[in-house]
Amino acid sequence: MQKVTVLGAGSWGTALSIVLADHNHEVRLWTHRKEQAEEINNKRQNERYLKNITIPENIIAYDDMKASLEDTDVLVFVVPTKAVREVANQVKECLNHQVTLIHAAKGIEPDSLKRVSEMLVEELPEHLYRDIVVLSGPSHAEEVSLRQPTTVTVSSKNIEEAEKAQDLFMNEKFRVYTNPDIVGVEIGGALKNIIALGAGISDGLGYGDNAKAALITRGLAEITRLGVKMGANPLTFAGLTGIGDLIVTCTSQHSRNWRAGNMLGKGNSLNEVLDQMGMVVEGVRTTKAAYQLSLEYQVDMPITHGLYKVLFEQKQPKDVVDQLMTRVKRHEMEDLSSMLGDSKTL
Numbered sequence: 001m002q003k004v005t006v007l008g009a010g011s012w013g014t015a016l017s018i019v020l021a022d023h024n025h026e027v028r029l030w031t032h033r034k035e036q037a038e039e040i041n042n043k044r045q046n047e048r049y050l051k052n053i054t055i056p057e058n059i060i061a062y063d064d065m066k067a068s069l070e071d072t073d074v075l076v077f078v079v080p081t082k083a084v085r086e087v088a089n090q091v092k093e094c095l096n097h098q099v100t101l102i103h104a105a106k107g108i109e110p111d112s113l114k115r116v117s118e119m120l121v122e123e124l125p126e127h128l129y130r131d132i133v134v135l136s137g138p139s140h141a142e143e144v145s146l147r148q149p150t151t152v153t154v155s156s157k158n159i160e161e162a163e164k165a166q167d168l169f170m171n172e173k174f175r176v177y178t179n180p181d182i183v184g185v186e187i188g189g190a191l192k193n194i195i196a197l198g199a200g201i202s203d204g205l206g207y208g209d210n211a212k213a214a215l216i217t218r219g220l221a222e223i224t225r226l227g228v229k230m231g232a233n234p235l236t237f238a239g240l241t242g243i244g245d246l247i248v249t250c251t252s253q254h255s256r257n258w259r260a261g262n263m264l265g266k267g268n269s270l271n272e273v274l275d276q277m278g279m280v281v282e283g284v285r286t287t288k289a290a291y292q293l294s295l296e297y298q299v300d301m302p303i304t305h306g307l308y309k310v311l312f313e314q315k316q317p318k319d320v321v322d323q324l325m326t327r328v329k330r331h332e333m334e335d336l337s338s339m340l341g342d343s344k345t346l
């Protein structure tokens with residue numbers, strides 16, 4: 001049994017706390033809102049983020065960061081990407097011993113173009129942790145909290161740290177793989193949210209399964225092109241944190257990114273959509289970051305550029321789809337073939 005502090009009591013922080021509690025760890029779930037800590041501790045509910053789920057007794061919610069970190073063995077960051085630096089700074093003020101450091105956020109920071117693990121390295125002093133571990137993969141909180149079968153990947157430059165995280169979370173309903181390719185794992189997890197917004201828009205416009213399959217596969221192609229330029233292993237994108245997470249996010253109504261896209265496709269403005277969601281839609285900021293990355297690395301990312309026009313330049317989704325469909329003709333494996341080695345079949 002280990003003492004684990006989970007930072008962020010939204011849907012994913014709460015669902016991961018349940019996985020850890022089922023494994024008999026002592027779980028401290030930190031929230032920045034006192035009334036939410038009271039709801040969890042007194043009613044065993046987190047109604048806004050996980051409806052009708054009973055929170056196990058061995059999860060204790062804290063709104064006092066210092067108390068939640070006392071003697072803890074493991075720290076799991078599960079706040080949205082835009083809150084990572086702020087929360088890391090609070091941790092820096094309160095933590096004075098070394099921990100195993102895991103994060104489960106899926107995003108890229110616009111302008112700095114940093115992945116979440118890079119932001120944590122910038123904010124936290126080195127002596128507070130060993131190597132950072134990323135947890136990612138196809139995993140809706142709603143299904144995880146119902147103990148439905150789920151698989152994820154943990155990734156770290158240090159295999160021992162990844163294996164520690166694997167042992168910490170793995171149970172008969174939550175299967176955890178390791179992968180040393182932290183760049184590929186973080187890029188896949190973050191950029192699938194852009195494609196999920198696109199899939200939602202496509203469904204909102206009334207397009208069918210053909211369009212969605214096209215978005216998923218051509219989305220994977222552009223994510224892979226960028227990821228490989230950034231140093232990722234192309235095979236990672238064929239795994240759980242690549243195609244796996246694309247499938248689950250683009251095809252499920254649990255996905256906030258899909259739902260936000262769906263409302264956009266039906267004619268709502270971005271502001272109206274974000275007002276109604278009440279939960280994080282990571283794909284919006286990540287679209288901006290990926291657009292900037294595609295310019296920096298000179299990678300062709302037509303779907304990301306199309307989404308950027310819809311979100312930030314008020315272009316009509318239908319016009320953007322028409323533009324995507326009438327681009328100059330291409331070879332399906334262009335660019336990818338050189339990345340995978342000069343195979344004669346490509």
Ligand SMILES: NC(=O)C1=CN([C@@H]2O[C@H](COP(=O)(O)OP(=O)(O)OC[C@H]3O[C@@H](n4cnc5c(N)ncnc54)[C@H](OP(=O)(O)O)[C@@H]3O)[C@@H](O)[C@H]2O)C=CC1
Pocket residue numbers: 008009010011012013031032033049078079080081083086087104105106107139140141142278279280282
């Ligand atoms: N939900 C899911 O199924 C999955 C989510 N993820 C990823 O996990 C990350 C977290 O997402 P998720 O839990 O779903 O998000 P939610 O929107 O469900 O919850 C976000 C939580 O973070 C809190 N928060 C926001 N800003 C701050 C801050 N500055 N300081 C402290 N707490 C803050 C919110 O508090 P408040 O209530 O006050 O707003 C809320 O408790 C995202 O990167 C997401 O992509 C990954 C896999 C699955």
Ligand SMILES: O=C(CO)COP(=O)(O)O
Pocket residue numbers: 106137138139140141193196245248249254255256257258280281282
């Ligand atoms: O990352 C997720 C599932 O793997 C959750 O996706 P959403 O943030 O779109 O709900």
